[in-house]
Amino acid sequence: MRRRAGLVLVALAVFFAALAPLLRWYAFPRLVKVPAGQYQEMVLEAKPATLLDYGTLKAKEVDNVTIVQTLKGNVAESERVEQAAGRDVVVWDSLSYVQGPDGRTVSQIPERYIFDAHTQEPVHATGESVDGEPVRREGIEFKWPFLTEKRDYVYFDAQARTSAPIHYKGTRQFRGLEVYYFEQTIPWTKVPYPKKMPIPGIDATTLEKRTGTTRWYTTRRMFWVEPVTGAPVNGEEIHQEELRGGSLLGGRDKVTAFAGHVKMRPDYIDSTVELVTSQRRLVLLLTSYLPWGFVALGGSLLGLALWLEARARRPDTPAQAPAAEPVRI
Secondary structure, three states: OHHHHHHHHHHHHHHHHHHHHHHHHHHHHHHHHOOOOOOEEEEEEEEEEEEEEEEOOOOEEEEEEEEEEEEEEOOHHHHHHHHHHOEEHHHHHHHOEEOOOOOOEEEOOOOOOEEEEOOOOOOOOOOEEEEOOOOOOEEEOOOOOOOOOOEEEEEEEEEOEEEEEEEEEEEEOOOOOOEEEEEEEEEEEEOOOOOOOOOOOOHHHHOOOOOOOOOOOOOEEEEEEEEOOOEEEEEEEEEEEEEOOHHHHHHOHHHHHEEEEEOHHHHHHHHHHHHHHHHEEEEEEEHHHHHHHHHHHHHHHHHHHHHHHHHHOOOOOOOOOOOOOOOOO
């Protein structure tokens, strides 16, 4: 019976030892994905900020500028792209719009971002765009890969329509989470006007051509990324925009269109940290807790099987012969 039990334990040990790498290297990339129908809203603020009054074309300091960013999963488009790409794809329809202190929209830029549901690598397909113009992204945007590494990544800048390195700057603690801090600086770059701008009587799509006034932009972008999920739990930008030259400025060389230190609103940081903390446990379950647990269980079962085998092979202790009775005469 001991040998039979030992064989069963060896079989179970082999099963759990084989299951551990399957969970990590087979199940994890197939089960852990960004959901196709996800919806997310983020609010950022710059307090105070410099903002251009498009009525007078003069810059003034205001109490606050709000930037609202929405990400909406387009399930129908995801299914369409998946048929051609042959893999799980997520399509995010994003909208970033800037509101002045009076609540009026200053500008808005829509995007369509198409990427691999697990690796977050861009998937190039019809519809990939920024502000209605086709683009071909290189690198990540909005989210880092699951199990983010301590290295630089390539990050897409929607304003400049180009990609540039975003640098890993170290590991930090943020709201009880260990996070990786990344930073990217975009130098002064000539960028297109948003198609929707509050300029009375002027079509923003032909503004530069008609007036000769160009739009320039620079930013220092900062992200605190939870590495297991690859989700940013905090983001900031030191952002500046200028209009330069041309007839629109009435002889001035340049004027500030927007300048401010943009930060996530605290209540959105709280909700993001709570969501990421719960999702982090699910990812760790497949990448760490279960695989290492099964390895430990397999080792324990194998040890128990060897112990039973050793007990089965131990010779039984011979029984002592009964003492001879004395001979009586």
